[in-house]
Amino acid sequence: MTAASDRARETRRRPAMRLSTRIALAVGVLVPLLVIAAGTLVVRWVTADVTHRQDVALRQRADHLAPDARALVRAVENERENAVRARENRLLDGALDLGVRVELPGGPVSAGPQPPAGVPLPDARRRSPVTVRAGGKAWRMVSRPLGATGTLRVFQPTSETDARTALLRRRVFVVAGFAVPVSALAGLAVGSTATRSLRALRRRAAAIEPDDAARPDVHIASGVAEVDDLGRTLAAVLGRYDTQTARTREALETARAFAATVDHELRGPLTGMRTDLDVLATYPELAPAERTEIVTDLAAGQERILSLLASLRALAQGDLADGQAFERVDLGELAHAAARDARTHRPDADLVVSAPKDEVRIDGLGPGLRLLLDNLIGNALVHGRGPDGAVSIRIGVEAGEDGARIRVDDDGPGIPVERRDAVFERFRRGPDSPGAGLGLTLVAQQVALHLGRVTVGTPPTGRGTRVEVVLPLRRPDVEPNRTRGIRHDWLTREPAARTPGG
Template sequence: MTLSQRLFLRILPTLIITIVLVGLFAYRSADREIENIYDAELINDANTLWVLLHRPLAKNNDRPVIQIPDLDFNMDDQLSLNEDADDYADAHAFRAWKGGHIVMVSSNSFPESVPEFKRGFSNYKLNGEAWRVYALPVPDSGVTIEVAEKMALRDGLVANIILNLSFPLMILVPAIAALVWFVINNGLSHIQGLVRQIRSRTPDDLSPIPTVDLPRDLIPLVGSLNQFMEKLRISLTLERRFADLAAHQLRTPQAGIKLLLQLIERSDSEDERQALMKDLTASNDRAMHLIEQMLNLARVSHQPLSLDQTNLFDLVAKVLADFGRVFNDRHLQVALSGDEEAVVATDSTLLRMMIDNIIDNAIKYSPDGGMIEVAIARQDAGWSVSVNDSGPGIPVEHRDMVFQQFYRLPTTEREGTGLGLAIAAAIASRLSVEIGLGVPEWGYGLRMDLIVPERRKI
């Protein structure tokens, strides 16, 4: 179901209910007003009859009942002017009482068996027909004037009013429905145009969607789409660049392994073969390390976060313990200090991978017998982990570039994948960790400060 249809099906019932409520209100209002008007007319009729008949009624003591003939017999010419007038004439009747006896009646009035009505308004049913009766006792005369009217007259008038009102409403509902449908489609035309524009784009077209002539309500939506496409464009660019660099980086160790295999095949002595096998193993280890780093970098951006309470001191201690053999082989002096109760809410797996790459980088560039110190200290919104090494350090002009993928310092003699700090930067971005580069207190080497928040920032 389209958005236009959903809106239409939600708005139209509301309009129909509103029209029905208006019709009910009009019915109640018309019924009340007609009741008031016709009751007032009965009062006027009773007073008018008394004014016209008070002389005959005053003289009529023992005379027989005077019956007023029906208009049908005396006013045919007048009633012929309006066919409905006869129905209205038959709907009215009157009686005049004097001294407890009927002295004057209309031809269609109640029989004498119907007793005199009390003063004011009364409802009476005769032969299945409901009547509205008004009784007017005339003071100091003993005369009571009764004027009666069929309730069907009032009900018919109300029904005619409602019927005459229903026809326009029945015509109005389809007209309003068509107007609502037109307004909805016209109002959603910009959205439909936006959808067509997005559908017509090729997968490579991530240019911003123009916001000119768009309604003000749609500008934030289009702005969000443009921001999303810009992030997607940057992500795709980085992935393509990563794929190109990875293909280039993997080609070198593979070519070296192939060359070593060819040399082993052509070697003449066992000693030469053993030396080549040693080089082959080292080359294969470098290739495996490169592949592992590339997989880690790819996994960092897609791995779902699993936040838990992590003790920083214990985590760093475990990372250092994993490098224990390397420390011994290269006679490195390693120290860990700081608060042993430093706890943060973060993804311990990713945080450990980041610290692991930073420690590995410090080991790689520190000379044999050098120093590596790790200090944990309290910060305003979290904890700092400072990793200090005694290597050559990173010049200030290169510090913004060392976190790029496959970037290596032009002056370094160490072999590396160029992915360690890139992985650390990617993890830091996901865990809201701030990374700063500097120089240790002893004046040379590299100091890397990690500011880990107590809770990951959303």
């Protein structure tokens, strides 16, 4: 058991959570956290604002009380008891609800709310307000030095500010607690609405049946960009799946047809070869002439079988070909190469290639186009013998307005008009043809694969046969994958149902 299979099985066992539930949980957790974070920030701002206003008022009161405190210090220094009492009363009356403490050499004078006498206080030279804490209480304090011997300290309790801050903080947590169920329900509603398009896409995808030509489109625009992207991607994947399924089905049909055709077409030659072998085995004392005749028949049968197998293999490969292997091919170079190989096998034949100096390039299958030229030239070599017994083949390649043209002319007896369409059917052989009857069928197949056309006519000399092929220079943009509109049934369709030239 591999680790990948273990992980896959563990993934299958893991319970799945709906996207709408995930959204509801995310919103139900995120919203309260945001409320708490925003509320904490607001509480800090409010506390800082209230403290600032309190400090401003505290400074103003300290500045207001400082002259009376200095007068009290001078009265104490001059030891004027009546003046000291008068200054104390005036200072304490001006303090109102604040705590006031004047530190004197003989002891402090204090009144109002303030920390106990034993609580250490900051240095009197610090003029900015500070917080003093003692016994669970807190005061804001401002100090003012009163010369070399005295210090004025003014206190204000922070209880009111602390109470407001605590109340505001409690309200924040109440709002956060209330936001949990509300945001979760809202998230569930939003998640259900947001995933409605996904659920519809899932239902349409689940309803798809293989080989259903009338199935509905899996992608319907929903207005949600992500869902539409997913729908288009799924539609593209299904399209590729359909294409591959069709190609697989075609491949299976081609394989079956190949096997059936081989069985049917080879039975005759093999039966004849078996008969010849039986004759040789039964009559070992045959005359040399008769033995030579039988051996010649055996060799011809073998050549026919080899030719038939090669042609059927090429026909099956053509049925399985697609546009992914298309490339830029120079037809003039292919024509010269095909003629050169033909001269090697038939040195007695006169082959002339006429091609422009400029390259005639098309988008095509290089091996398929070479097969097309080889079969056109081979057909002309077999049937193109002129009245004088010579074989003269003229091969022309040119680029026209409607595409690239390939012409192969010979001086043979020609093909009657009523038989010109039938020559492209498979196994259609002339009485003197040594081949399998698939040469021009392969030509028609390659023309169809390249979305071209092929015609049979007569050369300008008025005698012989001209086979002309016209191929588009560029692969049509409307057929980017080269599968739609192209026939892949040259082995499976009955000959009578085929129209030549694709």
